[in-house]
Amino acid sequence: xxxxxxxxxxxxxxxxxxxxxxxxxxxxxxxxxxxxxxxxxxxxxxxxxxxxxxxxxxxxxxxxxxxxxxxxxxxxxxxxxxxxxxxxxxxxxxxxxxxxxxxxxxxxxxxxxxxxxxxxxxxxxxxxxxxxxxxxxxxxxxxxxxxxxxxxxxxxxxxxxxxxxxxxxxxxxxxxxxxxxxxxxxxxxxxxxxxxxxxxxxxxxxxxxxxxxxxxxxxxxxxxxxxxxxxxxxxxxxxxxxxxxxxxxxxxxxxxxxxxxxxxxxxxxxxxxxxxxxxxxxxxxxxxxxxxxxxxxxxxxxxxxxxxxxxx
Numbered sequence: 001x002x003x004x005x006x007x008x009x010x011x012x013x014x015x016x017x018x019x020x021x022x023x024x025x026x027x028x029x030x031x032x033x034x035x036x037x038x039x040x041x042x043x044x045x046x047x048x049x050x051x052x053x054x055x056x057x058x059x060x061x062x063x064x065x066x067x068x069x070x071x072x073x074x075x076x077x078x079x080x081x082x083x084x085x086x087x088x089x090x091x092x093x094x095x096x097x098x099x100x101x102x103x104x105x106x107x108x109x110x111x112x113x114x115x116x117x118x119x120x121x122x123x124x125x126x127x128x129x130x131x132x133x134x135x136x137x138x139x140x141x142x143x144x145x146x147x148x149x150x151x152x153x154x155x156x157x158x159x160x161x162x163x164x165x166x167x168x169x170x171x172x173x174x175x176x177x178x179x180x181x182x183x184x185x186x187x188x189x190x191x192x193x194x195x196x197x198x199x200x201x202x203x204x205x206x207x208x209x210x211x212x213x214x215x216x217x218x219x220x221x222x223x224x225x226x227x228x229x230x231x232x233x234x235x236x237x238x239x240x241x242x243x244x245x246x247x248x249x250x251x252x253x254x255x256x257x258x259x260x261x262x263x264x265x266x267x268x269x270x271x272x273x274x275x276x277x278x279x280x281x282x283x284x285x286x287x288x289x290x291x292x293x294x295x296x297x298x299x300x301x302x303x304x305x306x307x308x309x310x311x312x
Contacts, residue, residue, distance in 0.1 A: 002043045003213040010039055012047055024053045041211040041232050042079040042168065061110045063170060065237070078170045078211065078232045083113045085160070087173035087182065089120045090132045095174055097135075101295030103172065104144065105253035109245060112170070115145045115163060119178045122150040138289055142256050151182040161186060164216055166227035175236025183233055187214055210235065250299050251279070256288050257296060270300070 003019075004011035012020045024039055039045065039053055040062065046055040062079040086103055088095035100116070107114045116139055118132055136146040149156035163169075164186070171179050216229035245253070251271055252258045257279055261269065265276025274280075282288045 001213075002039055002041050002045060004210065005037065005039065005041050005212075006210045007037075010045075010053060012045060012053070014047075020047060020051060022047050022051050022053050037076055040076040040079045041213050041234075042081055042170075044080065061112050063107060063110060063112055063172070065106065077172065077234055077237075080168065081112055081170045081232065082167035083115060083163070084170040084172060085115050085117050085163075087117050087119050087171065087177045087179050089174075089177045090118065090124065090135060091128045092120055092123050093174065093176050095177060097291040098295045098298055099174065100139075101254070101292060102299065105250065105295075105299060108253040108255070109249070115147065117160065117182075118146060118148045119151055119182065121148050121155060122153050138291075142292075149182075151178045151185050154185060157182075157185055164229050164231065166229055168213075168230045168232065170232045170234065172234050173236065177236070179233065179236065183214065183231060187216060187231070245299070247300055250296065254292060254296050256282075256292065260288065272297070272300070 001013050002010050003013050008023070010022045010024070012022050014020055022045075039056060042062075043059065044057040045053045046057075048054050059079045061081065063077040063081070063084060064074050065077065084103075084107055086100065088100055104114055116136075118136065121129070121132070124132060132148065136148065139146050147156060147159055149160060151157070160182075171183065173179055211232060211234045214231045214233055216231060218228065247270070248268065251261050257271065260278045260282040261271065263278035264271070264274070266274055269277050269279070271277055271279035279288065279293075283290070283293050
């Protein structure tokens with residue numbers, strides 16, 4: 001299993017537990033996926049005696065986004081994960097709802113369950129705390145589990161530890177939301193580097209520069225054995241460009257839009273202007289949040305423009 005990717009080298013944990021430093025040949029490609037990183041953390045691979053990765057097992061899922069610099073290529077964030085924790089902050093820095101919704105939609109597309117973790121609750125003003133409660137209520141109503149924590153103080157972290165037990169969990173989010181601080185709390189001795197938030201822009205700085213799978217302290221499973229638990233730490237991402245989605249598919253990755261879309265008059269309804277659109281009626285009746293609908297439209301625009309919208 002690939003446990004670390006530095007961009008040029010891959011660290012692979014062999015079946016006997018030995019760690020191997022491996023590379024991939026420049027022409028290595030997987031079944032037509034045009035990716036900046038053909039091999040990702042979480043991949044199960046075959047390595048030859050010379051340390052070259054020569055084959056990859058079929059993935060059961062992955063999280064993918066459009067490459068920032070190469071609009072026709074993708075970047076695979078991680079593969080073969082049981083769940084993703086999306087770390088978000090309503091302030092210091094603020095995570096946009098568009099970013100959250102794009103991540104959730106992409107995870108839906110590739111069958112990755114997501115839990116939203118609202119971090120830095122200790123820094124919130126009363127108004128910010130109220131806004132966070134509204135966000136939590138919105139996403140819980142849609143069907144996403146939400147946790148409110150402070151990685152700095154340890155508040156609310158016990159349920160997080162329980163969720164990670166016996167699973168491979170991807171940890172993702174914007175730069176500066178506290179992923180490294182959270183891992184340092186959850187994994188004694190991890191000692192990941194953290195950085196102060198830039199005062200000038202209240203924005204995060206990159207402290208993690210490559211993806212790495214971190215082993216968590218063992219936790220007894222219900223069956224009595226020790227089931228390994230892993231966290232995949234990833235560099236903070238500023239944007240989440242959608243990749244390889246057809247416009248007519250996008251609505252099915254927004255759970256509440258998909259529910260209402262079944263009642264639309266036309267089966268090919270885009271939910272933008274058509275008569276008899278049940279989604280637009282639900283939006284008017286406040287059963288669908290305006291922020292979610294705007295995120296849906298932004299992803300539809302991605303497809304129309306055929307480019308990555310950097311603003312997210």
